[in-house]
Amino acid sequence: xxxxxxxxxxxxxxxxxxxxxxxxxxxxxxxDTPANxxxxxxxxxxxxxxxxxxxxxxxALGHLLEQEFALVILDVQMPEMDGYETARxxxxxxxxxxxxxxxxxxxxxxxxxxxxxxxxxAVDFLFKPIVPEVLxxxxxxxxxxxxxxxxxxxxxxxxxxENRFRDLETxxxxxxxxxxxxxxxxxxxLNRVLGEHDRRKDEFIAxxxxxxxxPLSPIRTSIELLRSDAGxxxxxxxxxxxxxxxxxxxxxxxxxxxxVSRIKADKIELRPEIVDLRDVVDAALMxxxxxxxxxxxxxxxxxxxxVVVAVDTVRLAQVICNLLxxxxxxxxxxxxxxxxIGNCDEEVAFVxxxxxxxxxxxxxxxxxxxxxxxxxxxxxxxxxxxxxxxLARRLVELHxxxxxxxxxxxxxxxxxxIQLPRITSSLALSPRPRTRDMExxxxxxxxxxxxxxxxxxxxxxxxxxLSEVLRGKGYSVMTASDGxxxxxxxxxxxxxxxxxxxxxxxxxxxxxxxxxQKQCPQLKTRLIALTGHGQSTDHDRIKVAxxxxxxxxxxxxxxxxxxxSQQLQEP
Ligand code: ADP
Numbered sequence: 054x055x056x057x058x059x060x061x062x063x064x065x066x067x068x069x070x071x072x073x074x075x076x077x078x079x080x081x082x083x084x085d086t087p088a089n090x091x092x093x094x095x096x097x098x099x100x101x102x103x104x105x106x107x108x109x110x111x112x113a114l115g116h117l118l119e120q121e122f123a124l125v126i127l128d129v130q131m132p133e134m135d136g137y138e139t140a141r142x143x144x145x146x147x148x149x150x151x152x153x154x155x156x157x158x159x160x161x162x163x164x165x166x167x168x169x170x171x172x173x174x175a176v177d178f179l180f181k182p183i184v185p186e187v188l189x190x191x192x193x194x195x196x197x198x199x200x201x202x203x204x205x206x207x208x209x210x211x212x213x214x215e216n217r218f219r220d221l222e223t224x225x226x227x228x229x230x231x232x233x234x235x236x237x238x239x240x241x242x243l244n245r246v247l248g249e250h251d252r253r254k255d256e257f258i259a260x261x262x263x264x265x266x267x268p269l270s271p272i273r274t275s276i277e278l279l280r281s282d283a284g285x286x287x288x289x290x291x292x293x294x295x296x297x298x299x300x301x302x303x304x305x306x307x308x309x310x311x312x313v314s315r316i317k318a319d320k321i322e323l324r325p326e327i328v329d330l331r332d333v334v335d336a337a338l339m340x341x342x343x344x345x346x347x348x349x350x351x352x353x354x355x356x357x358x359x360v361v362v363a364v365d366t367v368r369l370a371q372v373i374c375n376l377l378x379x380x381x382x383x384x385x386x387x388x389x390x391x392x393x394i395g396n397c398d399e400e401v402a403f404v405x406x407x408x409x410x411x412x413x414x415x416x417x418x419x420x421x422x423x424x425x426x427x428x429x430x431x432x433x434x435x436x437x438x439x440x441x442x443x444l445a446r447r448l449v450e451l452h453x454x455x456x457x458x459x460x461x462x463x464x465x466x467x468x469x470x471i472q473l474p475r476i477t478s479s480l481a482l483s484p485r486p487r488t489r490d491m492e493x494x495x496x497x498x499x500x501x502x503x504x505x506x507x508x509x510x511x512x513x514x515x516x517x518x519l520s521e522v523l524r525g526k527g528y529s530v531m532t533a534s535d536g537x538x539x540x541x542x543x544x545x546x547x548x549x550x551x552x553x554x555x556x557x558x559x560x561x562x563x564x565x566x567x568x569x570q571k572q573c574p575q576l577k578t579r580l581i582a583l584t585g586h587g588q589s590t591d592h593d594r595i596k597v598a599x600x601x602x603x604x605x606x607x608x609x610x611x612x613x614x615x616x617x618s619q620q621l622q623e624p
Contacts, residue, residue: 078123078196078203079103083113083139084157085131089181093126096185097192110134114142117149123199124192126179129158129170140173153195155179155188259314265307266585270607271514272300274522277610281525304607309440313424316447323365323451325482330360330394330402330473336370338392341377348386350408356394360402361476363484364452369473372445372456376406376469379441383467384410400478407468413460421458422446449473453480504621505548508532509539509565510583511557515606519552519583522610523617536560540568548578550620552604552613555584555595566599579620583608 080102082093090106097104105120107113111134113125125143129136136156143149156170159181167178177191279285279293315321334354338345345352373392380390393405413421424443442456449456454473460466474480506528510516513534520530531546533539536557543551543565555562562582569576582600595603602616 078200079105079120080192080196081105081107081113081116081120081122081125083107083110083125083131083136084128085109086128089128089157089183092185093183093188096183096188100189100193100196102196110136110139110142113139117143117146117152121148122152124195125152125154126188126192127154127156127175129156137169137173140170140175144173153177153199155191155195157181157183255314255317258310259318262307262311262314263585265303266311266606267512267515269300269304269307270585271512271518272296273304273607274515274518274610276300278518278521278525306438309438309444312444313440316444321368321448321451323368323482325363325365325452326484327361327363327476328366330362330364330404331356333364333366333369334373334392334394334404336366337373337377340370340374341381344378344381345390348381348384348388350381350384350386350388350390352390352392354392354394358396360394360396362402362473363476363482364473368448369452372448372471373404373406375441375445376471379469380406380408380410380467384408396475397472400475400480401472402475403470403472405468405470407466409466412463412465413458413467414463415460418458418460422456445471452482503529504550505529505531505546506617507539507542507546507548507551507578509534509536509542509551509557509562510554511535512554515554519613522613526614528617536562536565540565543569543576543578544573547573547576550579550581550617552581552583552617553600555582562600563594563598570599581616581620583613 080097080100082090082097082104083106084090084093085108087108090108094104094106102123105116105122107116110131113127114134116122117125127136127139131139136158140154140156143152143154153176154173155177156175157179158170170178176195179188179191276293276297279289280297285293312321331354334356338352338354377390377392380388384390389409391405391407393407394403396402422442422445425439442458446456449471452473454471456469456471459468459470474482506523508516508519508523508530509532510519511534516532516534520532523530531542531548533542537560539551539553539557540560542548553562553565557565560568562584566580569578569580579601580599581602581604582595582598583604583606584595585606592603601620604613604616608616
């Protein structure tokens with residue numbers, strides 16, 4: 054049996070006799086007559102055992118002290134120390150206490166001698182002249198018995214050894230298992246701690262993104278107001294351009310952050326509709342066009358056939374726009390961007406965005422779709438957070454599609470390809486149209502001045518700017534900076550439209566609407582929620598609460614005006 058023991062685990066050796074068993078059954082023949090010794094030796098020769106002879110009791114004792122025997126054949130009549138005395142000595146020693154003794158005596162029928170011999174625990178008795186066959190037969194029985202006992206003892210010890218080692222082995226394994234279990238517990242604990250940190254980080258990102266959206270809203274509106282002022286000197290127009298570009302960049306970053314936290318919390322809700330992929334690409338191109346033009350890229354679109362898919366147009370346009378923006382940013386000015394749309398087969402459609410820009414090194418290609426992975430190749434501050442492609446992949450996966458990139462390496466251009474299930478595929482999403490608040494702007498009501506609006510927002514800048522936008526379009530505007538006075542204003546004025554911020558102190562937007570439903574059930578005012586909370590659950594809550602429309606900050610002036618004009622057309 055082999056047993057390897059871990060050095061770190063102390064091994065206790067079993068507490069058993071590890072002395073080897075002396076074997077090679079020897080027979081001690083004791084007789085004072087040399088001729089007898091020779092005769093007995095000859096008789097026992099065929100047993101093929103080691104024979105030791107002694108010619109006196111003392112001589113025998115010497116051998117018995119030094120060696121171990123299986124049997125003693127002992128002459129009774131010997132001078133000085135006779136057979137009985139020798140036998141007594143043998144029985145008195147622990148080591149030889151049970152040693153079989155065959156007495157030999159010349160006196161036939163000497164019952165007293167036989168009795169004495171048996172008192173000394175002799176196991177057998179022989180009378181001279183010895184018959185060799187009888188002697189051999191008797192000796193053979195004792196020797197075989199001795200050998201079997203010895204073999205059994207060895208076996209028992211071996212078994213004991215095995216058992217003890219098995220115990221030790223089990224012990225070692227148990228300790229090892231305990232250690233493994235403890236390590237697993239520790240790992241699980243660390244995982245929980247890490248998970249908690251990760252959750253808190255996601256929460257922080259979500260809150261941060263929400264909070265960043267709030268100041269962005271009035272900034273954006275201010276820029277739009279400035280831009281609508283026809284009398285601006287050219288130098289100020291240039292400043293407005295810079296402001297607008299940088300604000301749009303900020304909005305993009307904040308939107309990415311917000312989307313990441315939504316994706317991590319599984320809060321992205323798609324609203325698929327049946328569209329031609331070309332229309333989605335056109336929408337994306339419209340958004341990416343300013344950057345593509347700014348960097349003087351030539352853009353070509355190849356769409357040889359109609360490609361019908363069921364996708365969330367806004368989300369897919371966001372993905373394609375991201376690829377186009379990347380192509381624009383990572384291609385030196387004056388480059389070429391080629392978009393191809395087509396069907397791979399009966400089941401799968403594709404959109405490909407190819408550029409001849411800086412390319413992507415092979416080692417980056419493997420991780421490029423992971424969050425926060427980016428190559429710091431731009432130093433002009435126009436880069437992103439390394440979230441765009443991670444978001445793109447997740448959004449494409451939500452559409453049951455795939456996204457891949459390919460580049461021959463540095464300065465060899467890049468190709469990104471999205472594959473999506475065609476409308477005929479079993480993997481295609483079921484259509485679920487978008488709400489109408491996404492519809493394009495309709496013309497303003499002709500008698501805007503007669504239209505009364507109320508704006509409730511606790512952010513002074515946001516409230517004033519929004520009022521200015523509305524006044525600029527001819528609407529009459531009343532404002533309130535908290536829920537309580539806003540509620541009173543709506544109750545008294547019964548405006549055509551009220552734009553209500555949700556996150557108001559004390560009485561929030563939900564409470565305002567709830568109170569209005571109770572206090573003025575006949576109220577005709579169209580209620581628009583304007584909020585930084587863009588999650589779908591909030592969207593649902595807002596609808597259920599009784600709002601007619603929901604706008605997410607920072608909504609552009611155009612979006613707010615479109616929404617307002619649409620609400621005015623509702624019955
Ligand atoms: P970022 O906000 O950094 O652009 P993305 O997730 O959109 O984040 O892209 C991740 C990285 O992939 C980029 O930082 C850039 O290194 C690389 N990359 C993406 N698109 C291209 C492209 N068309 N050409 C070259 N590199 C690209």
